[in-house]
Amino acid sequence: MTRLSIRWKLTLWYGGVLAAVLVAFGMSVFLMMRGHLLARTDLELDEELHELGMEVSFAHDEADLRDQLQRRFGTHESFVFQVARPDGQAFFRSDDLKGNPLPVPDVASRGPRDVYETSPVPALGDHRIASRFLQGPGSPLVIQVAAPLAPYRKELNAFLLMLMSVGPVCVAGALGGGYLLARKAMTPVERMTAMAEQISAEQLERRLEVPNPQDELGRLAMTLNRMIDRLARSINEMRQFTADAAHELRTPLAVLRTEAEVALRAARSADEYRRVVEATLEETNRLTALADQLLQLCRHEGGLNTDLSEEVRLDALLMDVADQIRQSARQKNVSIDVGAFEPWTVEGNDVRLSQLLFNLLDNAVKYTPSGGTVSVEGACKDGQVEISVQDTGIGISPEHLPHIFKRFYRVDESRTGDRGGTGLGLAICKAVVDAHHGRISVESEVGRGTRVTVVLSALPTSPAAFALAEQAPVELSTAQQ
Ligand code: ADP
Numbered sequence: 001m002t003r004l005s006i007r008w009k010l011t012l013w014y015g016g017v018l019a020a021v022l023v024a025f026g027m028s029v030f031l032m033m034r035g036h037l038l039a040r041t042d043l044e045l046d047e048e049l050h051e052l053g054m055e056v057s058f059a060h061d062e063a064d065l066r067d068q069l070q071r072r073f074g075t076h077e078s079f080v081f082q083v084a085r086p087d088g089q090a091f092f093r094s095d096d097l098k099g100n101p102l103p104v105p106d107v108a109s110r111g112p113r114d115v116y117e118t119s120p121v122p123a124l125g126d127h128r129i130a131s132r133f134l135q136g137p138g139s140p141l142v143i144q145v146a147a148p149l150a151p152y153r154k155e156l157n158a159f160l161l162m163l164m165s166v167g168p169v170c171v172a173g174a175l176g177g178g179y180l181l182a183r184k185a186m187t188p189v190e191r192m193t194a195m196a197e198q199i200s201a202e203q204l205e206r207r208l209e210v211p212n213p214q215d216e217l218g219r220l221a222m223t224l225n226r227m228i229d230r231l232a233r234s235i236n237e238m239r240q241f242t243a244d245a246a247h248e249l250r251t252p253l254a255v256l257r258t259e260a261e262v263a264l265r266a267a268r269s270a271d272e273y274r275r276v277v278e279a280t281l282e283e284t285n286r287l288t289a290l291a292d293q294l295l296q297l298c299r300h301e302g303g304l305n306t307d308l309s310e311e312v313r314l315d316a317l318l319m320d321v322a323d324q325i326r327q328s329a330r331q332k333n334v335s336i337d338v339g340a341f342e343p344w345t346v347e348g349n350d351v352r353l354s355q356l357l358f359n360l361l362d363n364a365v366k367y368t369p370s371g372g373t374v375s376v377e378g379a380c381k382d383g384q385v386e387i388s389v390q391d392t393g394i395g396i397s398p399e400h401l402p403h404i405f406k407r408f409y410r411v412d413e414s415r416t417g418d419r420g421g422t423g424l425g426l427a428i429c430k431a432v433v434d435a436h437h438g439r440i441s442v443e444s445e446v447g448r449g450t451r452v453t454v455v456l457s458a459l460p461t462s463p464a465a466f467a468l469a470e471q472a473p474v475e476l477s478t479a480q481q
Contacts, residue, residue, distance in 0.1 A: 069092040075096075080097050322338050352432045357387075373392050384455050393449050
């Protein structure tokens, strides 16, 4: 059954259900008909029983009664009659019953009610027999009228035959009709399949036809179209990303190549070769950093090998990252001011979260001139940890703010003095925050500074974490020059 097409399944279901309905209907009509025919026979027997009873009741003596019965009930085309004494001894029988007596029920003990029963009569076949107990002219008598069941059965059999011959024809018709209906219903699905098969990565601008947006297939087509929209967007983003990445790789490679070519053009002194090797190393470092960041971004966005269910102490992570940044901050004469925090626990991945904090602090130091300050503030309320990294640096102008989380977006490479970063740092931050179902936002004023705020869901801090914090509180207040 599972291998059958939907069209055949629908057809068979349709045929099966119709056949069941027809059988149930046929059976109930047959039973009703049988009951009705039997009731009609019983009614006719009752009328005859009444006639016979009148005759018995008005008779003066038994001899007279016998004559009278023979005259009126001796022969009858539809019924046979019998009058017997309660012990079964015959008093009168119509001609057909001579030698084939009707069985006499024990009517006397059953009270005044008439008895109707179906019983075989020797040589005459099954009969419906009505019996009544009454007082005769001499003694009590049992009067009986019987009708053969053969005509009644013939009528029933004819009806059954009709049902059995019409039923299969109806089922066959239903199967044919069901097949046509199912085929008609499946035609749009097949058209949709054919259209969907033509849509490939190269033809993502094509969409499925939506003949009627209100019906089930229309809704399916719209859902598929929306899925293709999303796929097209992802594929375009991927293409753009690959193109940008290739472009970013070309610049350091071109610098490397130029340096090497220039160096080889003439004989150079040892110092000159040293300078070339140093420049080459610098470019190689840039390439390595770029490759690392590209890899990080792919991991975050693809969710690769990232366990996001660790319990991470964000306050401790912040202290570690601040320690790592302190060296470069000292070189730039930028002070880092980190408050004393409560123990905050979030669910996530500590490597990714430390990359996030590192990128934010690194940017803050990178874009803050000598003498400036980077301060980190944090609070935990309503089940959320909010960390903001504030600097007194060069700031970002409003037209750039909406774009700075995009990959490879850099505001102005000349501002940092060197060729600047890769433009991937904040894109990585956003990917990490998204993966942790958090929020990241930035406020900035040119010449005054920038504040980046990250909000993450806090885990209810475990008592163990509190005890730990009380033993060794995280104190990172004001630091260094
Ligand atoms: P980059 O590697 O160039 O720093 P990011 O993605 O980290 O790339 O940042 C994108 C751009 O946003 C940077 O080029 C920089 O101009 C700007 N930016 C980021 N952080 C700050 C900040 N704290 N102060 C001023 N500008 C910033």
